[in-house]
Amino acid sequence: xxxxxxxxxYLTVLVLLPIAALLAKxxxxxxxxxxxxxxxxxxxAAIKLTLIASVIxxxxxxxxxxxxxxxxxxxxxxxxxxxxxxxDLPFALPTIVAGVVLLALYGKDxxxxxxxxxxRAAVGLALxxxxxxxxxxxxxxxxxxxxxxxxxxxxxxxxxxxxxxxxIVLPTLAPAIISGVAxxxxxxxxxFGSLVLIxxxxxxxxxxGSVYIxxxxxxxxxxxxxxxxxxxxxxxxxxxxxxxxxxxRRSRHVL
Amino acid sequence: xxxxxxxxxxxxxxxxxxxxxxxxxxxxxPAAAGARASRRRQLGxxxxxxxxxxxxxxxxxxxxxxxxxxxxxxxxxNAATTPSATHAFxxxxxxxxxxxxxxxxxxxxxxxxxxxxxxxxxxxxxxxxDLPFAISPVVVGLSLVLVYGKTGWLxxxxxEQGISxxxxxxxxxxATxxxxxxxxxxxxxxxxxxxxxxxxxxAETLGASPWQTFWRITLPGIRWGVVYGVVxxxxxxxxxxxxxxxxxxxxxxxxxxxxLFVQDRFENFDxxxxxxxxxxxxxxxxxxxxxxxxxxxxxxxxTEA
Amino acid sequence: MAIEVDHVSKRFGDFVALExxxxxxxxxxxTALLGPSGSGKSTLLRIIAGLxxxxxxxxxxxxxxxxxxxxxxxxxxxxxxxxxxFKHMTVHDNxxxxxxxxxxxxxxIRGRVEELLGLVRLDGLAGRYxxxxxxxxxxxxxxxxxxxxxxxxLLLDEPFGALDAQVRAELREWLRRLHEExxxxxxxxxxxxxxxxxxxxxxxxxxxxRIEQAGAPRELYESPSNEFVMSFIGPVxxxxxxxxxxxDIQILAESDGTGTEALxxxxxxxxxxxxxxxxxxxxxxxxxxxxxxxxxxxxxxxxQILSVRLPAPRxxxx
Numbered sequence: 001x002x003x004x005x006x007x008x009x010y011l012t013v014l015v016l017l018p019i020a021a022l023l024a025k026x027x028x029x030x031x032x033x034x035x036x037x038x039x040x041x042x043x044x045a046a047i048k049l050t051l052i053a054s055v056i057x058x059x060x061x062x063x064x065x066x067x068x069x070x071x072x073x074x075x076x077x078x079x080x081x082x083x084x085x086x087x088d089l090p091f092a093l094p095t096i097v098a099g100v101v102l103l104a105l106y107g108k109d110x111x112x113x114x115x116x117x118x119x120r121a122a123v124g125l126a127l128x129x130x131x132x133x134x135x136x137x138x139x140x141x142x143x144x145x146x147x148x149x150x151x152x153x154x155x156x157x158x159x160x161x162x163x164x165x166x167x168i169v170l171p172t173l174a175p176a177i178i179s180g181v182a183x184x185x186x187x188x189x190x191x192f193g194s195l196v197l198i199x200x201x202x203x204x205x206x207x208x209g210s211v212y213i214x215x216x217x218x219x220x221x222x223x224x225x226x227x228x229x230x231x232x233x234x235x236x237x238x239x240x241x242x243x244x245x246x247x248x249r250r251s252r253h254v255l
Numbered sequence: 256x257x258x259x260x261x262x263x264x265x266x267x268x269x270x271x272x273x274x275x276x277x278x279x280x281x282x283x284x285p286a287a288a289g290a291r292a293s294r295r296r297q298l299g300x301x302x303x304x305x306x307x308x309x310x311x312x313x314x315x316x317x318x319x320x321x322x323x324x325x326x327x328x329x330x331x332x333n334a335a336t337t338p339s340a341t342h343a344f345x346x347x348x349x350x351x352x353x354x355x356x357x358x359x360x361x362x363x364x365x366x367x368x369x370x371x372x373x374x375x376x377x378x379x380x381x382x383x384x385d386l387p388f389a390i391s392p393v394v395v396g397l398s399l400v401l402v403y404g405k406t407g408w409l410x411x412x413x414x415e416q417g418i419s420x421x422x423x424x425x426x427x428x429x430a431t432x433x434x435x436x437x438x439x440x441x442x443x444x445x446x447x448x449x450x451x452x453x454x455x456x457x458a459e460t461l462g463a464s465p466w467q468t469f470w471r472i473t474l475p476g477i478r479w480g481v482v483y484g485v486v487x488x489x490x491x492x493x494x495x496x497x498x499x500x501x502x503x504x505x506x507x508x509x510x511x512x513x514x515l516f517v518q519d520r521f522e523n524f525d526x527x528x529x530x531x532x533x534x535x536x537x538x539x540x541x542x543x544x545x546x547x548x549x550x551x552x553x554x555x556x557x558t559e560a
Numbered sequence: 561m562a563i564e565v566d567h568v569s570k571r572f573g574d575f576v577a578l579e580x581x582x583x584x585x586x587x588x589x590x591t592a593l594l595g596p597s598g599s600g601k602s603t604l605l606r607i608i609a610g611l612x613x614x615x616x617x618x619x620x621x622x623x624x625x626x627x628x629x630x631x632x633x634x635x636x637x638x639x640x641x642x643x644x645x646f647k648h649m650t651v652h653d654n655x656x657x658x659x660x661x662x663x664x665x666x667x668x669i670r671g672r673v674e675e676l677l678g679l680v681r682l683d684g685l686a687g688r689y690x691x692x693x694x695x696x697x698x699x700x701x702x703x704x705x706x707x708x709x710x711x712x713x714l715l716l717d718e719p720f721g722a723l724d725a726q727v728r729a730e731l732r733e734w735l736r737r738l739h740e741e742x743x744x745x746x747x748x749x750x751x752x753x754x755x756x757x758x759x760x761x762x763x764x765x766x767x768x769x770r771i772e773q774a775g776a777p778r779e780l781y782e783s784p785s786n787e788f789v790m791s792f793i794g795p796v797x798x799x800x801x802x803x804x805x806x807x808d809i810q811i812l813a814e815s816d817g818t819g820t821e822a823l824x825x826x827x828x829x830x831x832x833x834x835x836x837x838x839x840x841x842x843x844x845x846x847x848x849x850x851x852x853x854x855x856x857x858x859x860x861x862x863x864q865i866l867s868v869r870l871p872a873p874r875x876x877x878x
Contacts, residue, residue, distance in 0.1 A: 007364050010357070014433045015383055018398030021408055025401050064307050071304035075297055083305070085548050089312060092540035092547075094494025095392075096514045097319075100521060100533045104318040111318070129311055161293065190391025193496035193514070197521055210393045210497070217397055217501055226401070229394040236389045453644035456611050457702075459631045460638040461658035461709055471661070475648040 022233075025226035037227035045204045046212035047231055049123065053208070054188035057127040058181045065135025066177055072136070073143040090132050095193025098129050103198050118200035123208055126194040131187050135180030142176040175250055182243035186236040316537065323530040334531040342508045343516035343532070350424065350499075350512065351492045354432040358488050362439025363474075363481060369440070370447045387436045395433050396501025399426060403502075422504035427512065430498035435491040439484035446480030447473075479554045483547065490543040494536060561622035561712040561745050562587045563608060568617030570603055577603040578614070579769040585762070588743045590736070592756035594792070595766035601749045602641075602717055604766070608747065609715050610634045622712055637706030637744075639716040643698045645690035651677070651701050652686035658709035676704040679738070696727040707742070716748035720755065732759050753793050757781070765789050787876045797846035802873030809848035810869040811836065813858060819867035827860050836860055838868065 026034055037043065072084050090098065102125055107117045116122045146169070154164045192210040199206040201215070209232050216225035323331060334340065369381055387395065402408050403420040413420060420426040454476065458468040474481075496514040503510040511519060513532055520528035563585040570578040578600045585591045593601040606612040608619055610631030618627045626634050646654050652673055653660075659669045677683050680700035690698060699719065706714060719735070720728040736759050739746055750756050756763045757777045764774040765788070773780060773789045784790035790803050797804045812819050825845075826837040834855040836848045848868065850860075858866075 003364055004368065007361060007368060010361050011365075011383060014429060014436060015386055017402050017408070018395070018433070019386070021401035022394065022398040064304070067300055068304040068308065071301050075301050077301060083308065085544050086308075086312065088544055088547065089316065089540060092490045092494075092543040093316075094496060094514045094517075094536045094540070096496045096517050097494070097533045097536045097540075100517060100529060101315040101319050101537070104322050104530075105315040125311075129315075132311065161296065186389050190389075190394065192391060192393045196496075196518060210391045213391070213393045213397060214497070214501065217393075217400065222397070222401065222406075225397050229391070229397055232391060233389070233394060236391075240389055453640050453642060454646055456631070457638065457640055457644040457646075457705075458657065458661075460609055460611070460634075460636055461661065461705065462632045463657070463661040464632065467661050471657075472646060 022226055022229060025222060026230040029223065033223065034227050034230075037224045038231055040224065042203050042207070043212060043224065043228050046207050046209045047228065049120070049207065050189055050209035050232065051235065053120070053123045053127055054185050057124055057131060057188050058184045060128060061131055061135045061184050062177050062181050065132070065180060066139050066173065069136045069139035069143055073140060087133050087136050090130050095130060095191070096196065098194040099126060099197040102126060102129060102194070107198070117198055118202060118206060120206055122198045122200075123195060123206055126198055127188045127191055130191055130194050131184035134184040134187065135177060138176045138180035138183070139173055142173055146172055175247060179243055179247065182239050185239045189232050189236045319530055319533055319537065322526070323534045326527075330527050331531050331534075334525075334528045335535070337528070339508050339511065340516060340528065340532060343511045343513045344535070346424075346511065347493055347513040350428050350431050351489060353428045354435065354492050355485060355488050357428075358432055358435055358492075359439050359481065359485055361436070362484055362488075363443055363477075365440045366443035366447055366477075367473075370444050371452070384440050385437050387433050392430075392434055392495065392497030393501065396430055396498040399430055399433070399498070399502050403429070421502050422506075422510060424510070426502040427499050427510065430502045431492045431495050434495050434498050435488045438487040438491065439481060442484030442487065443477055443480045446477045450476040479550060483550050483554075486543055486546045486550065490540060493539055563713060563745060563747070564618075564620040565604065565608065566618040566620065568604070568607060568614040568619065570600075570607065570612065570614050576769050578607070581617070581766075581769070581771055583764055583771065583774060585745060585747060588745055589762055590739045590760055591747045591762045591764060592760035593747060593749045593764050593766060594751070594753060594756040595772075596751055596792075598768075599766040600769040601751075601766045605715050605717055605747060605749050608713070609636050609638045611638070635709075635712040637709065637711035637714045639699075639702045639706050639714070639719055641718040641721055643690075643702040645693075645698055645701065647690050649689075650686065651682060651688050651690070651693070654690070654701055655704045655708050657705060662709070672708060673704075676708055679707070680704040694727075695723050696731060699723065699731060703738075707744075711744065714744045714746040716746070718750060719748050720750070720752075728755075735759060757793070763793075765792060767792075784874075785876075790874065790876070795849070799844055799846065799873060802875050804846065804870060804873050806835075806847050806849040808871040809838075809846070810871075811848060811850060811854065811858060811860070812867040812869060815867035819869045822866060822868045824860060824862055824864045824866070826862055827855065829855075834860070840868075 026037075029036075038047070068087070072080065072087075093101070102122075103117060105112065106114050106122075106125060108115050116125055150172075151164050151168055154168050155161075159167065190210060191208070192214065195201075195208050195211055199208065199211070201207050201211045203212075207215075209228060213225045213228050213232075216222070216228070365384060369377060369384070390398075400407060400421055403413060403426060404410055405414075405421070407421075418425070420429065450473070454472050455468050458472045459465075463471065494514055495512075496518070499512055500515060500518075503512070503515065505511055505515050505519065507519065513536060517529050517532045517536070520526075520532065563583075565581060565583045568578055568581045569576075581600070581604060583604075593604060595601045603612060607614050608621075610619075610626065610629060610633075614627065618625055620626065621634060621636075631638075646657065649657070655673045655676055656669045659672060664672075673686070674683075677686055680703055682697060682700055682704065685693070685697065690701070693701065703716075703719075720731055723731065732755060735748075748759070760777065762774065763777055763780055765772045765780065767788050772792075773785045780789060780793050784793065787803065790796055791798075795806050797806060797809075810819075815821070821841040822838040824836060825839055828835040828837070829852070832852055834850050834852055836850060836855070837845070838848060839845050
């Protein structure tokens with residue numbers, strides 16, 4: 001009993017009370033005030049940039065994440081286990097360090113001659129970096145379990161490798177790819193640390209939603225910050241809820 | 256009731272997902288007439304995958320090590336031993352030392368509740384626990400300001416008590432605890448399920464009190480899951496930037512953690528200072544990966560034995 | 561210590577696990593709870609142990625009402641179906657657990673553990689971990705662990721269920737001898753009627769949360785009180801409402817007019833025993849169990865028509 005009380009207090013102090021305060025703050029002025037805050041042109045630009053960049057990033061993740069998972073499961077090459085372990089580096093690396101790391105190679109002193117600092121490409125690059133593990137790590141276990149015999153059976157029935165991929169492999173991997181994509185999206189929408197240094201935070205150009213919120217907090221405009229926060233939060237939760245719904249329906253289908 | 260429905264909207268995040276390791280390839284592809292074509296495709300995929308990883312991940316990380324030590328070791332040592340650098344380092348450790356044990360105790364308790372309890376609203380509770388994974392760190396920081404800040408819900412009351420939360424260490428600890436809250440819960444729940452209740456009931460029939468049962472049977476049974484969760488929590492806590500940035504006020508040598516120090520040095524064109532601190536954090540991240548890998552191997556060997 | 565279970569009922573959601581169950585187990589007795597899966601036998605055992613609470617009714621152990629007492633204060637030893645070993649402890653520490661939570665002196669614990677490991681024939685394996693033991697060894701470790709605290713009552717849930725046939729047979733025999741040696745009141749759960757007959761002094765037959773009959777093995781076999789007990793304990797032929805044991809059917813060498821005419825449809829040799837499948841003149845089918853000698857003597861073969869004598873069939877009021 002005492003234990004449950006302590007758990008409840010901890011969760012309230014850390015999560016429930018703050019979320020309630022956020023929702024309350026965003027709705028103090030009513031729907032009109034909320035709408036005014038999120039239709040501020042700078043806010044619109046920031047939210048648009050975040051959503052569009054997130055969509056592009058998760059599409060790229062879906063493709064490359066699946067290829068990487070494939071190579072890590074089906075291919076054999078020296079140093080594979082090291083590469084496999086390093087996939088999680090973006091999860092372990094502090095986001096601010098991710099920004100520094102990307103600037104070291106793709107900033108103004110780039111040894112490759114590629115300078116993306118303070119451009120929209122930088123937003124995409126940073127988001128790609130921090131969301132890299134999601135698709136790889138959700139596809140990998142499914143691929144490990146995938147029965148090679150199923151592919152061989154299809155091939156023995158005369159299916160070309162492309163057909164096997166399209167008709168057998170991808171449908172099996174689809175739920176894992178989709179859940180990796182949804183998790184990447186939720187993360188990308190809220191990402192902050194890795195964007196701060198590399199994007200320059202130029203309003204209407206490279207200022208993402210989270211950075212806009214940060215700026216509003218610094219200007220003590222908490223109502224604007226709360227309104228945009230709620231928009232981003234709901235975008236992330238909506239995608240995750242759709243994922244849950246999709247996975248449930250699918251699992252019923254399979255059973 | 257199965258507890259897997261506790262996370263109706265579960266967000267596996269890095270924790271659950273990261274467990275996969277190299278169990279090796281699933282066997283050679285069929286030795287058919289198209290073996291050479293298949294070999295070519297495999298090589299193509301390998302080049303694409305490794306090329307992508309090299310450009311996005313490996314080269315940038317290698318680059319900062321190179322940049323840091325470009326001019327030898329002494330500027331690095333100088334940068335690492337400035338008062339603000341060492342203060343930031345110790346402050347980060349202090350916050351971790353408070354937030355991680357709190358989250359560990361909470362995580363074990365909550366995992367027990369979600370896994371063993373039967374009560375209404377369990378799935379909603381599961382969603383609450385996962386929420387920090389779905390929320391931007393900036394939004395976490397803002398929400399905390401709205402409760403514990405000067406103009407926040409509890410602002411006046413806290414001021415009367417003479418407690419300062421925002422712009423001081425307690426707020427930073429809370430922010431850190433929030434963003435790393437789900438890890439221990441999510442890592443402990445599956446091992447708890449696997450452990451089952453038989454051993455605990457056996458201990459009970461042998462006369463052990465609930466407390467004795469917990470310390471001598473349950474905790475040893477789930478220890479590797481907990482440790483794994485603690486490693487992830489620690490990594491996240493050490494690196495947290497956005498939420499802490501908002502609630503800390505970022506005052507040099509007072510509320511500046513190591514990640515905040517990186518930003519501060521970078522924006523003040525002290526690239527050596529920024530790189531040095533970044534390399535320290537990157538090394539800690541690599542140590543985390545190593546620990547995760549060892550733990551996965553260790554537990555896999557145990558379950559296969 | 562004697563155990564009394566008095567009008568106990570237990571539901572899990574909509575499922576009625578036990579309905580108004582009462583049993584009495586005498587001090588020092590060896591009792592089997594026998595029934596098919598879902599009959600409530602394990603639930604009853606767990607209620608006696610204190611691992612489940614009954615919805616209504618009482619549990620009395622040694623004259624004391626323990627219905628509301630937690631498992632740890634009841635002084636019962638419980639052996640779990642899958643042994644529930646403490647995997648992170650050695651065999652020694654597993655067996656010592658009950659004594660160590662009672663904070664007994666180290667020397668006493670060591671002596672007692674050694675003695676018990678001898679009793680269950682695990683001497684020399686004290687330093688092993690459960691993962692290094694076979695199923696039978698785990699079973700005996702679990703038993704030693706339960707006995708270490710000198711329980712008033714020993715409860716075993718499907719003690720031999722997970723073992724292969726040969727180990728099972730050995731352990732049954734060994735459990736009976738152990739009981740003779742230490743004489744602790746013992747109840748075990750099983751779905752195997754042969755096991756119950758062989759080991760127990762008293763059998764409680766359960767079905768669908770109710771007790772069908774309780775008594776000595778021979779009593780149950782010879783005078784079952786209902787259809788369920790009759791068909792659960794030993795093989796039966798069903799002839800309409802009546803029941804006949806296959807070994808009670810007599811095959812006659814010569815028709816003397818007292819028997820019924822029957823056609824042999826099949827003869828199956830099962831070692832010593834021979835199973836003869838018969839069709840009676842009125843079309844009813846049944847089988848008889850005879851010894852190999854009888855089968856040879858009568859030269860039984862398929863297609864043969866002969867005379868059989870049926871015992872007085874048992875009929876139960878439905």
